Amino acid sequence: MKGTSNQERVAAVTQVISERRSVRSFSHEVPVRETLEQILAAGLAAPYAAAMAPGSALDRRFFVLPRDSEALAAAKAAIQAHAAAALAGGALPEPLRARLEPVSQGRILGVGTAPYYVVVAERGAMMPVQQQSLAHALENMWLMATALGLGIHLVSATTTMGDDPAFCRILGLPVAEYALNGCAIGVPAQTPAVRPAPDPAAATTWLD
Ligand SMILES: Cc1cc2nc3c(=O)[nH]c(=O)nc-3n(C[C@H](O)[C@H](O)[C@H](O)COP(=O)(O)O)c2cc1C
Numbered sequence: 001m002k003g004t005s006n007q008e009r010v011a012a013v014t015q016v017i018s019e020r021r022s023v024r025s026f027s028h029e030v031p032v033r034e035t036l037e038q039i040l041a042a043g044l045a046a047p048y049a050a051a052m053a054p055g056s057a058l059d060r061r062f063f064v065l066p067r068d069s070e071a072l073a074a075a076k077a078a079i080q081a082h083a084a085a086a087l088a089g090g091a092l093p094e095p096l097r098a099r100l101e102p103v104s105q106g107r108i109l110g111v112g113t114a115p116y117y118v119v120v121a122e123r124g125a126m127m128p129v130q131q132q133s134l135a136h137a138l139e140n141m142w143l144m145a146t147a148l149g150l151g152i153h154l155v156s157a158t159t160t161m162g163d164d165p166a167f168c169r170i171l172g173l174p175v176a177e178y179a180l181n182g183c184a185i186g187v188p189a190q191t192p193a194v195r196p197a198p199d200p201a202a203a204t205t206w207l208d
Pocket of ligand 1: 021024156
């Protein structure tokens with residue numbers, strides 16, 4: 001930010017952080033491709049677990065599935081079938097069962113309920129570490145989307161799909177080599193409510 005004072009930079013970052021919310025209701029307006037590209041660039045710039053990446057190199061990929069695309073319909077069917085199989089597979093903790101049931105019936109928030117469903121993939125052998133990297137990528141995307149006036153919500157069901165052959169085939173990825181996460185992106189149907197800023201002092205212990 002050439003020519004911008006530190007104070008202005010801090011004010012801009014603070015504003016975007018405070019305005020970031022989970023937006024789950026979108027207008028019919030479709031954000032243009034260039035705007036999506038700005039969000040994906042922010043995701044690509046996020047840190048990654050170099051020590052755990054093959055050859056220490058970042059292999060992070062983005063897949064943009066527009067609402068009415070064949071890819072979106074196929075991805076939705078794969079997520080639905082995956083949830084149905086998990087439910088049929090045996091005893092699951094009740095909170096997980098309650099989350100999977102609507103998904104197994106095709107009610108998948110963020111997949112078909114927003115103009116774009118975006119899947120982010122990261123290659124690696126230590127999937128929990130790659131998931132942490134993906135969380136950084138998604139946070140960067142979330143903040144950039146907020147700065148652009150767009151809404152995002154996470155689609156955590158995506159994290160279960162990295163070893164699903166049907167889902168990986170849609171993305172053109174090998175099975176079980178990439179950690180996945182995803183989000184829905186669109187124009188918010190209404191401006192998210194302003195929330196009082198949390199008090200960091202109440203959450204902080206200074207051990208000096
Ligand atoms: C690890 C993680 C997974 C999440 N998964 C989902 C999800 O699948 N769908 C969703 O709508 N929100 C999801 N959320 C969003 C949280 O529900 C949300 O961030 C929280 O309620 C706080 O609201 P805010 O984002 O508006 O600040 C997830 C958040 C985290 C940190």
